[in-house]
Amino acid sequence: MRFRWRGVAAALLLSLAGVLGCSDSAAEREAKIREEARKAAEKVKPGVEQAGRDIKAAAEGAREGWERGSAAPLDLNTASAEVLATLPGIGKADAQRIIAGRPYRDRRELLTRKILTEAEYDRVREHVVVH
Numbered sequence: 001m002r003f004r005w006r007g008v009a010a011a012l013l014l015s016l017a018g019v020l021g022c023s024d025s026a027a028e029r030e031a032k033i034r035e036e037a038r039k040a041a042e043k044v045k046p047g048v049e050q051a052g053r054d055i056k057a058a059a060e061g062a063r064e065g066w067e068r069g070s071a072a073p074l075d076l077n078t079a080s081a082e083v084l085a086t087l088p089g090i091g092k093a094d095a096q097r098i099i100a101g102r103p104y105r106d107r108r109e110l111l112t113r114k115i116l117t118e119a120e121y122d123r124v125r126e127h128v129v130v131h
Contacts, residue, residue, distance in 0.1 A: 064126055073129040076104045088123040104130045 074083060076098060084095035094116065101115045107128050110116045116124070 061126075071127075073127055075131050076107060076110070076128050077102055077130060087127050089120050090124060094120065106130055 074087065081092065081095040081099055084090055084098050085092050097115050098110065101109070101113055107125060107130050111118060111121045
């Protein structure tokens with residue numbers, strides 16, 4: 001009987017030592033996993049952020065295309081002030097500035113000549129052409 005209790009006690013001590021040893025190595029493993037996950041997240045963050053911006057731009061383009069339907073782009077050199085004022089975010093005064101800046105060789109001249117702000121240009125660039 002004594003021999004049996006010694007065996008049980010020895011087994012219990014070995015189990016306890018194993019649990020204590022495992023808890024330290026489990027904590028170390030968890031810390032290592034946490035550190036590896038942090039490093040991986042740091043590496044992919046710029047790509048994920050860029051993908052988010054790309055998705056947003058695609059969604060905005062799809063929305064603009066949906067809203068615009070099959071309407072043909074307006075020619076900056078020939079469109080009337082009334083027609084130009086139908087562009088998103090363009091009022092009568094903006095339309096008059098666009099007409100006063102004619103002729104255009106490229107639609108980006110609305111920006112380079114400071115006729116429209118960048119935000120205004122971003123709203124209309126897909127709706128205008130220069131012929």
